[in-house]
Amino acid sequence: MLATQRRRAAPPVALTDRERAVLSLLPTQRSFEEIADDLTVSHSTVKTHVRAIYSKFGVRSRREAVARARRHGILSADLR
Template sequence: MRARTQLRLGRHHAAGSLLRSLPDEEAPMQLRWAAIEAALLGVQAALASGAPDRAARLLDEALRAAEPTGVRFPFVFGPPELIAFLTSRLGGLGAGERFAGEILAVRRRLRTPPMPAPLTERERSVLRLLPTQRSIDEIAQDLTVSPNTVKTHVRGIYTKLDVRSRREAVAIARERGLLDAEVADFSV
């Protein structure tokens, strides 16, 4: 629980440290999926910390632990970044490949919310201009489209990033690597 809280607060390193200390603790895991869920939290912390190799190792570990027991719960209801990482690793999971396919099939059957739709090229063009604090009219002039077209693209960006403001959109886009470093630092 403490690791999940740290992860949600954006304290990825603290979450990772808590998870690495779990094997040292005396208290046994009460739920059979707790160790699997801990490994998946470790995957999320590793991804957020920019450690994809560690994330891959932890994902493989979680799949190996879950398959014999048939524990699908922590995977099926995992957050989008975890499912995206699992999906990106398909074809390279070895023995865990079949189980990963089952997990994704269960998600589809349960109609678990789909991965967010990718931004269109035009939405990415508008997104690159959001950190500049230019007005909708100025962005429209830059892209040689109407202000209403820019507003439509901004609404699409907000929906796909699940945000409600320009500031949130820029923050989430930076966090997800959707903005180039030089563009993200360009604030007028």
């Protein structure tokens, strides 16, 4: 149980600039296709970045990734 608490409390590893760009759009509830259009990349590229974000944060969903990013000050809490 203590190991689980430490893992949750540990700050996430560094994100690439593109991963940060994708992460910043996750709270908007835009589809991956819409995010891809905004960033002028392919849908597949967005999915790859999202998988990397989930892996680095140790989460399984968009909601968890956004919550973790907010807890660690990577995303502002006022973004929706």
